[in-house]
Amino acid sequence: MRTVGCLIFDGVRAFDYAVIGEVWANRAIRPGQPLFDLRVCGPEGARVRLGGGLERLPDHALGALTDCDLVVVPGVEDPEARHTPEVLGALRAVAAAGVPIASLCAGAFVLAEAGLLDGREATTHWALAPELARRFPAVTVRPEVLFTGGDGLWTSAGVAAGIDLCLHLVRTAHGQRAAATIARAMVTAPFRAGGQNQFLPSPVPDAAVGDDPLARLRAEVLASLDTPWTVRRMAAAALMSERTFARRFTATTGTTPMRWLLDQRVLTAQRLLEETDLPVDTVATHCGFASAVSLRPVFVDRVGVAPREYRRAFRGREEG
Structure with missing residues (x-):
């Protein structure tokens, strides 16, 4: 294109x-x-x-x-x-x-x-x-x-x-x-999923990462995607109950914590497939999946092709 x-x-x-x-x-x-x-x-x-x-x-x-x-x-x-x-x-x-x-x-x-x-x-x-x-x-x-x-x-x-x-x-x-x-x-966000809500119950807070527990939590998760994050673990890191955390996270981002996490893992997998020659299994574990087998269905659901096909297609686009 x-x-x-x-x-x-x-x-x-x-x-x-x-x-x-x-x-x-x-x-x-x-x-x-x-x-x-x-x-x-x-x-x-x-x-x-x-x-x-x-x-x-x-x-x-x-x-x-x-x-x-x-x-x-x-x-x-x-x-x-x-x-x-x-x-x-x-x-x-x-x-x-x-x-x-x-x-x-x-x-x-x-x-x-x-x-x-x-x-x-x-x-x-x-x-x-x-x-x-x-x-x-x-x-x-x-x-x-x-x-x-x-x-x-x-x-x-x-x-x-x-x-x-x-x-x-x-x-x-x-x-x-x-x-x-x-x-x-x-100077805009590089990714918001299409299925994310248009209209949020409350505005996204304009706060520095250090002042916002949810922003701090998202930064921590992005820095350690290979950690087995769950809603319970994220809520604990944000010093909130699970129910309060899930409600506030969805209200401020327009998506659920686990959907946001999967989106970030797939985005990182895309970047690694584009920019490195790491084996797909290594890409998968770096992004928090157990193996290439567990990465594949999530990647296909969001990107439309399997990780190996994505790498081949992307390299072909670069050469073209």
Whole structure:
């Protein structure tokens, strides 16, 4: 995935357009970061009015989208707006050509209007989810997740969740190191799972690690993933009862302690498979699994391929 198309048209949210640029626009190359070709595509010869009074003249016409490896649709300012046959037809042509498509926030309304989400699961900003479900009953709306999709079509929730989906797509195509490099440049979290809750019961605390027992605990776990961590053990390290620990952990991260732990172990396994020649059994034990056999089903569930296949595929992508 090297050539990425950003579809713009009147009413696109400037923030989402900027996110796409931050993730995929060419910049000074850092170790582990691929060189992308971001193509901003829109109605030919027309200046596009973005949200906030900004304007942008597309670099390419809509027809260029079918030549991309991925097409990303920013969110729109007005989810109730109807879109031109030209824009909807371009999206249908992209889907027919087999080019993967991802939408950010209310961009899901545009995909749904084009008929691309019929019979599929999709998400959008939690406040817009009821309207998406009402207008497009053929779509299964999941208002609780950060992003969802697969088989060439992705949707994300609002604002920061769009960043999460973009980084997920980079990670899937180019590996954990590439996604982490871009996330570091953006000063954002390198990984939040798509199934993580959009709307947390309480805000994530803005505290230094030394001031927050849960942040200290997460740092301790990440530094010793080979330890046989359990909820009981983590709760004891955080000086909390198991029930209080599990409730507070889920409220502040949007996921359960054990799911977070498995996600971190798989992410570390991805990094080691990409960056080292360690045997898979060694990678597994370093990440807290008993062996490559116990790592395999968890890795396949989250990444889609087995660890050895992932290493071969990643090395092939590097050579390409």
